[in-house]
Amino acid sequence: MYTELLFCKSKVFVHCSSKSEDNIPGFLLITRDTQQANLDATLTWIPEKELDRAQYDELMRADLQGVGAQRKIRVKKDVVVQALYAAWAFTVKVSSIYSIQFRPPSPSGWWFGSVAIHCNNPSELDSIPVLFFHDNICPSTREKQKNLSKSFDPFSGNDIYWGANDVRDALLEVADLKQTFVDPSVWLVNATLDDLRNFSADSLKRKSQDARKESSAASTGSTKFWDVLDQAKWNLMAKFADLTTKSTNKMTDMFNQHPIVKFVDKHNSNPYVKQILTNPKVQEIQDDFDSAKIYLAKWALGVKEQAERYQTANGLDDSYRRLLFHELGSDGEDVQLTDEELNIALQRSHPLSVNKWKTFFDSEGRLVLTVQEVKDYIFHGGIGDPSLRKEVWLFLLDVYPWDSSAEDRKVLEKTLRDGYRANYKSRWEYREAHLDEDEEAYWLDQVLRIEKDVKRNDRDLPLYKHNTENGQPPSIPVGEDQANEDVENDVWTVKNPHLQKLRSILLSYNIYNNDLGYVQGMCDLLSPIYYILEDEELSFWAFVSFMNRMERNFLRDQSGIRDQMLTLTDLCHLMLPKMSDHLAKCDSSNLFFCFRMLIVWFKREFEFNDVCSIWEVFLTDFYSSQFQLFFMLAVLQKNSGPVMNNLDQFDQVLKFFNELRGTMDWNDLMIRSELLFVKFKKIMDILERKEELNEYTLLTADGNVITETSAMAVDNSLQAQPSLVTANLKQLLSKKIVVKREPPREKNSIR
Incomplete structure (x- = not known):
């Protein structure tokens, strides 16, 4: 039997001890059986000594000549099976890998580059050794390094190429790999949305804040720091996140005193300084003088810069967070937004990629996740690759x-x-x-x-x-x-x-x-x-x-859009009472100015690409099948201040909202829409519980004896207190699509 060889790298070693003579050379392979999905591809390491001469020569040729999408090779399956029995050898499904850490080699050759593989199942951890790439004797790596040196650009800032780069590129063909914020050397494999959220900048920040409260948990000494950092990087990723982030602030304080960091901080706006510091040759010179300290100093600085870029790109800075909480989340203890709810709404930085989409399906093309999990990706991150929309929208529609x-x-x-x-x-x-x-x-x-x-x-x-x-x-x-x-x-x-x-x-x-x-x-x-x-x-x-x-x-009688306008009116009255009252004073309580936006789902208010992003969120029905009303509510909420402070006439309100076209940030509005829905659901739960309690109190007011007279009194009392929980609002909590048909057309009904 044969299997398809997707990748091969020779001279990948297992270091059994500190003695170089104990090092075991082998081949790192990625294979997949015919008709299998990418999820079923396997990563295998097998020692050279377990191969016969023909097998060894075949794999050496595959390594040197290259395999992959352009050139596929079939090998006997018993080559992979041997990994199940040989000492130190292993084979693991790519779908079982949780994370991979790529530790680059020393530019001066002081240490080899290595790869540490962490599995979803902790019991598999001990069976997978750390792999070391001896690039100096690997023919394919040496050949590529030789070719790259001919086109070396001293100001490119690119990382130095090493053998594991090829492993990462090959894995990207069969899996979704995401570089973590916590440590750029660590990549998550087929990460869940919860994993991506946990390893975000905001998660790092919150864990660091929690760590500061645990003064006795971490030592200020460098020895303790190194112990924690080493354990964090080489243990399971669940521990890695917590331990590394607890040390982040201490590490930053420690290395900010280094002269190199002070120099960079002083001249960090100078583009030439940045280019020089990222140059591989400069890194090699630095390594010769003070390798460990400078590496970690730059690592600390990199974390800081990444955090700033991430927060700027995703609106996670404190001022924006405080603004949202002030405007949407602090109306009282009963309906206050939690940190977790804010974090989920804010973290919209994981768009659905082609590789990630492929991991959702098995070898028969059936979904292996729940539909709600897939929609979570789309709702909170959108679709990153426009070419992927063609397939995803066929499901959404x-x-x-x-x-x-x-x-x-x-x-x-x-x-x-x-x-x-x-x-x-x-x-x-x-x-x-x-x-x-x-x-x-x-x-x-x-x-x-x-x-x-x-x-x-x-x-x-x-x-x-x-x-x-x-x-x-x-x-x-x-x-x-x-x-x-x-x-x-x-x-x-x-x-x-x-x-x-x-x-x-x-x-x-x-x-x-x-x-x-x-x-x-x-x-x-x-x-x-x-x-x-x-x-x-x-x-x-x-x-x-x-x-x-x-x-x-x-519909001809406009009953369908009228129902939505009435629902929006109820929603505005419940969620934005001050804005609702002001619009009533402006003769705009019917929200007529929202008609155009709702009828074609904001098609004429945003740029075309933004419209596609908005629609695919609506089509998920993730929270509600009428989420467009919460998006419209977000538009009202975002502009409530200018409207209430400056406008007092119907024509003014209509003109103001008509002129919003092309000026709104859809991503900000989507965050607000989600928070408004979360808050709405909390309010609805509270109101329904209160109504049930009031009804129960009225029904038992006569000592649990309900007479015809008392029943009528209860009914009259309930009618005298109009409920805020209308049927229209209850329907907003449903994910079921609201369908309303045009009645049969009569003859001559030309419109």
Whole structure:
């Protein structure tokens, strides 16, 4: 039997003792059986002495010539099986690895680079030795170092290449690796979202603050510090995080006194100083003089700089945190936001990557996580790689069932493509004029409405910009003003292939849902879906699913959007009572100015890429299927101060919110939306408990004897005290999509 060899590195040693003659050379391999998922790939180390000559030569060739995506090699499986029985050898599934620490070698050769592997199961820890990379005798590493030296850039600031870099790159092909904030040498393998949160800058800061309260837990002496640091780095990662962070402040104080650090602090704004200090040759010179102290001094400085960058990028600085807590979390003991709730909302720095997405599925393409866990990633981090959206959105929009296998999805996709062409597109492509003149007039009016909106659709995007047959700029440029005038006057037909597909999808949906017909704004909803998928058939079915929840926004009697406006009014009254009262004084209590934002999910208020990020959060239904109302509430909350302090007329309020377009930070609003929901749920729980208690008190007021008269009195008493817990607000706690359909269309109902 054979297995696929994905990676091979020779001259990887196990150091059995302090004597060099006891060192055991071996090969580090990554293998995977045919048809297996990346999760099932295995990492194996096997001593050279356990291989026969043919096996040894084969692996040496694989190391020197390179393997991977461009060049795959099959080896006999018994080579890997041998690792189960040989002394010091091991084989472990990549999915069982929790973290890997890459300790780079000394630039001057004082120590070898090494790798420490930590498993999810602590019992496996003892079976995996630390691996040392003897790069000076590894042919593939020496060859690569030789090639790299020819293109050496003294001001690049890149780390010195060593053998384990190849291991890390190979693992990135089969797993999701995330570099930890606590120590950049440590990488988490297929980390959960909780792991990523625990190793964030904010987690580090909180643990450091906790450590300061434990004055007796850590010694100020350097010996104690080194013991703790060594244990932290080479023990299980669960212990690593706690012990390292407890020493962070002491370490910073200790090494900030070093002359090199003082020099860097003094000139840290000078780009040349930074380039020099990151230069590998400078590192080598430093190592010759004072290696340990300078390395740790720079390590301490690096932690500080990383913390500042992380906090700036993710809004984790204290001032922003205090602002959010002041505005949203301190209304009283009963509804006060906790540190954990603030941290979860603030930590939105782990976007879903392609590698991470792949780890969610087994060899058959079935999800191995819960749907809620996957949605947690999307809700709190979004989708980092735009190319990944095409697959993820098909799940979010219910085109692909979450419990399907890869084969199921393949079969389903063919069925959906055939069904679209046969049942919907062909019915208007080969349509004959209707004998009923009114019905024919209705259809032609629908086509005209669709074409009019398609022509105007997102023309600033490259995909839709040029109305040419190939979608590319015309050979003879047409002025933008002239093009816009042509659109307004309907003097040109749709030629752009992507605009044509939007037209086809909307016409097909008109056949699919003839009762609703086309309403202005539906093209706004379709555009991002097609932009991401660039597939007519799948975009149609994704749009069908999306309209399942959005149809209520376009009903003829406007009852669906009216329900949402009433719910938003109740929500604003409950969560922002002062703002609600002020809007009432401005004749704006109906929140009419929110109508445009809600009807197309803020499509016209934000940049296109931001809209995609906002929508994928909404589509998770992570907290509520109507989370868009909390996002709208966040807009109101964020702007409540300026509105209450400066505006007192309906026209002023309407103009103010209409002019917010292009000025809002969606990420800040999403953080506020989450905190508002958390606070809302707490308030609802309290109000419902109070109402239950009041009802119970009234029912037992006559000594537990409920007469007809007393029952009527109770009912009248409850009605006299209108409840803040309305049916609309209760529905906000549900993740079930709210569906409301257009009733059957009557003849001649042209809109």
